[in-house]
Amino acid sequence: MKPNPTAARIRALEMEIEAHNRAYYVDARPQISDYEYDRLSAELRALEEAHPELASPNSPTRRVGGAPLPGFATVSHRVPMMSLDNTYSLDDVRGFVARATKRVSVDSLEWVLEPKIDGVAITVIYENGEFRRGATRGDGRLGDDISANLRTIRALPLLVQPRAPSSARVERTDLFASNAIAAAKIPSLSHIEARGEVYMHRADFDALNRERANAGEPPFANPRNATAGALKLLDSKLVARRPLRVLLYGIAEIRGLPVTRQTEALALLADLGFPTPPRIWRCRTIEEIERALGELDAYRRTLPFDTDGGVLKADLCAHQQILGNTSKAPRWAIAFKFEAEKAETRLRAITVQVGRTGALTPVAELEPVVISGSTVSRATLHNESEILRKDIRVGDVVVIEKAGEVIPAVVRVVPEKRPKDARPFQMPNRCPACGGRVSRDLVGDEAGTLLRCENLSCPAQIRRRILHFASRGAMEIEGLGEALVDQLVAAKLVGDIADLYRLRQDQLLGLERMAEKSADNLLAAIAASRSRGLGRLLFALGIRHVGAASARALAAHFRTLDLLRAATEEHLME
Known part of the structure; x- marks a missing residue:
């Protein structure tokens, strides 16, 4: 077959531009001026526009991006x-x-x-x-x-x-x-x-x-x-x-x-x-x-x-x-x-957030402070017993640390800087989100220390359950973030996970900043989540004591949801 000089020139330009990209972005040793680089790129774009059949999916001109995708395809890692x-x-x-x-x-x-x-x-x-x-x-x-x-x-x-x-x-x-x-x-x-x-x-x-x-x-x-x-x-x-x-x-x-x-x-x-x-x-x-x-x-x-x-x-x-x-x-x-960076700041208040299983967690509201390059204004206090053990009071100067991706935590108070009006904190006896009854867990690792809202219809629990269900590693519903979940729960369009799969376009269009295309994209993402597999579904349901590894093990053993539903306690203990 006779060589195609245009194809050869396109290939040569691709290789030359990639070599200059490497010299600039990897080696930090640019070999040509910006003008010369732009001239090579312009020549390649012109040839690709004139001969689209010769354009490569890996052409340097593709680095500017392409048409938006409806969603990400899921791929399997041959090597985990x-x-x-x-x-x-x-x-x-x-x-x-x-x-x-x-x-x-x-x-x-x-x-x-x-x-x-x-x-x-x-x-x-x-x-x-x-x-x-x-x-x-x-x-x-x-x-x-x-x-x-x-x-x-x-x-x-x-x-x-x-x-x-x-x-x-x-x-x-x-x-x-x-x-x-x-x-x-x-x-x-x-x-x-x-x-x-x-x-x-x-x-x-x-x-x-x-x-x-x-x-x-x-x-x-x-x-x-x-x-x-x-x-x-x-x-x-x-x-x-x-x-x-x-x-x-x-x-x-x-x-x-x-x-x-x-x-x-x-x-x-x-x-x-x-x-x-x-x-x-x-x-x-x-x-x-x-x-x-x-x-x-x-x-x-x-x-x-x-x-x-x-x-x-x-x-x-x-x-x-x-x-x-x-x-x-x-x-x-x-x-x-390396040891986490620490900083001192003042504890302005203690708020209580409600998790997807109803667990009440105290959160420190702090005067903003920079740690590890990011601004921290909230930190976990874990539970009531930790607050008592560390004698943490509202108004205290506290030491906080942030290690890697770990949520910032209050390590200790600085007693010599405690103001006279520092106030001890007490956990609420009613749920701060719904006003429902609160009880202490009597079993498990945190027996006696963990408070839990008993109302399964608590809006805060619903919100957290849906966010967990839609998260990466679970059902991975693209576009279903905190702000949208807040709107869906407030509008009573979603009261449980099953309601997500009953949503219609006309319902979504009534929400703030929700155009027709956004609504269609969300519905498509929800539909795509149906193919995630049993293991991810079990994890997404947020069953207490069933993490990602346990969910995968259950799915591998029982294969289908019907078989899992029919399992006895003895089967589950195997």
């Missing part, structure tokens, strides 16, 4: 996306290292320590050098296909272009040069699935919030929340306006090349043009690990993005396989989190 066990204790790290070494039956293991990025976990798949799909973690087994959104992130290559080891950074390429992988073999790579994080630089986040303030929109609480919100958007054109970045830290699956170490995986990713951790530490002894953690604690303060600790991984893949996994996390890796 597991979470990590984590600790704040060096003693726990020592114990983890000792157990792993004993299990592998060696004198010492080789370890690699990487910064822990505070972002949103993703997985990306490439086939024959081209981006094929990207997805969220979801529940670890099933996630959302967010390929359209990930295509807008300029640091993520759409076309893999192998580069010589000498062109990457020294701390990564010396690993690559010393292992058995030859650069010449990289083009034979047929399939790679890599794992990483999407995140934002703090300066970009601050600029984004300034833009939102100027537009009269509420600011995001922190970079991670802004990132997560962007990836949930169905309109990739909006995602393209967010300053998202990506960093890959591991390979889940690879064909065409042998990778025997985590350090090899990082080096290979770097040499394929992917953004990878800016620095890693290789260790053997616990003393080296502790020294590396100390260096990381100092180093992370120089980084332009948020990190809350480090991830320690067994370097050899053979050792990872021996150590294996638990049901939730690998036994060959652990996340070490």
